[in-house]
Amino acid sequence: MSNGSFPPTPRRLGGTLVIVLAVLAPVCFAGWLVWRSMDKGDAEATGAPGPPPLSAGPSATRDDGRRDDTAGSGRPPSPGRTSDEQALRGRVVVVDPGHNPRNRDHTAEIARLVDVGTHRKECDTTGAATNAGYAEAAFTLDVSRRVRTLLRERGATVKLTQDDDRPYGPCVDERAAIGNTARADAAVSVHADGAGAGQRGFHVILPASVRGGGADTSAIAGPSRHLGDSLVRRFSEATGSAPANYLGGGEGLTVRDDLGGLNLSTVPKVFIECGNMRDSKDAALLTDARWRQRAARGIADGITDFLRGKR
Numbered sequence: 001m002s003n004g005s006f007p008p009t010p011r012r013l014g015g016t017l018v019i020v021l022a023v024l025a026p027v028c029f030a031g032w033l034v035w036r037s038m039d040k041g042d043a044e045a046t047g048a049p050g051p052p053p054l055s056a057g058p059s060a061t062r063d064d065g066r067r068d069d070t071a072g073s074g075r076p077p078s079p080g081r082t083s084d085e086q087a088l089r090g091r092v093v094v095v096d097p098g099h100n101p102r103n104r105d106h107t108a109e110i111a112r113l114v115d116v117g118t119h120r121k122e123c124d125t126t127g128a129a130t131n132a133g134y135a136e137a138a139f140t141l142d143v144s145r146r147v148r149t150l151l152r153e154r155g156a157t158v159k160l161t162q163d164d165d166r167p168y169g170p171c172v173d174e175r176a177a178i179g180n181t182a183r184a185d186a187a188v189s190v191h192a193d194g195a196g197a198g199q200r201g202f203h204v205i206l207p208a209s210v211r212g213g214g215a216d217t218s219a220i221a222g223p224s225r226h227l228g229d230s231l232v233r234r235f236s237e238a239t240g241s242a243p244a245n246y247l248g249g250g251e252g253l254t255v256r257d258d259l260g261g262l263n264l265s266t267v268p269k270v271f272i273e274c275g276n277m278r279d280s281k282d283a284a285l286l287t288d289a290r291w292r293q294r295a296a297r298g299i300a301d302g303i304t305d306f307l308r309g310k311r
Contacts, residue, residue, distance in 0.1 A: 085153065086154065086155040092182050093157070093158050093187070093303055094179040094188075095190065097140040097190055098190055099140060100124065100137055100162055102166075102167055103124055103126045103169070104126045107126075110123045110171075115173065116263050117213040117260070118210055118263060121258070122172075123169060123172065124169050127192075127194075128194030130286065130287065134287050139192050139287075140190045143295055145160075150297060172264075176262075180265065184268075184269075191273045193275065194276070194277055194278055195246060196278060197279050199245065200275070201244035201245050203272075204231050204232055204235075204272050205254050207221055207224050207255070207263065208262075215263040215264055217262065217265065224269055231298070231303070232253060233305075234298045237298065238295065239285075239295050274295050
């Protein structure tokens with residue numbers, strides 16, 4: 001050794017600490033290994049932790065009482081249905097298909113004169129037709145049947161003045177009587193005009209306030225005007241058609257005192273001329289079944305608004 005000296009002897013306390021650490025280190029390491037193994041096993045059994053799933057939440061009920069399974073799904077709930085079902089329950093409506101497809105075979109019968117209150121007039125006519133021969137009577141019957149279906153779906157009692165179930169007519173005085181006898185809440189006579197080419201659009205004919213003979217419309221003129229207003233608005237909305245450009249001042253309303261179906265009515269009643277059969281553009285609409293369905297919906301909606309007091 002250098003300088004001929006010896007290293008110093010270690011103290012007892014330091015030796016004891018070394019021994020303790022030597023014993024504890026393996027024990028701690030073994031404990032850590034056991035804990036790690038248990039944690040890994042739990043993770044494999046339950047899956048890695050993550051955000052909780054979206055809760056479906058309690059089931060929801062729609063406004064119409066049906067279960068809505070979209071609640072909590074991330075989609076907005078479906079709105080409740082809006083339906084006119086039963087809106088006209090207890091109401092009576094008479095729909096009058098203008099003319100009769102068989103009138104052409106009974107010209108003598110329909111030519112006889114009947115009393116329309118203020119004067120005498122033919123029982124009925126054959127009606128107009130398109131240049132291609134589509135008859136007004138076929139149009140009015142088809143639309144009237146569609147109107148009947150729509151109104152019945154809303155709960156109304158609906159009666160047609162004719163359903164291609166009689167040889168001709170009925171005459172104009174009987175058409176009015178059918179509505180009166182039924183005590184209809186509303187009556188609408190469906191027609192299509194036979195004006196000149198270039199004259200387009202629809203219009204509603206209102207009863208004038210007349211008294212004479214068997215005619216007295218003083219009590220129905222006002223309500224009939226409200227019915228007509230509803231029909232003009234709703235028919236235009238449903239069909240996209242504009243009011244007639246050849247009468248009515250663009251408002252779609254005219255007033256007449258010479259129509260027996262109006263003069264003799266004791267219930268609110270109007271005529272609607274759905275278009276001009278002699279104009280090629282209007283005729284293209286009138287002969288289209290899809291457009292006729294829209295026309296029927298417009299008429300049914302107008303009647304519905306009137307009976308529900310909407311203006």
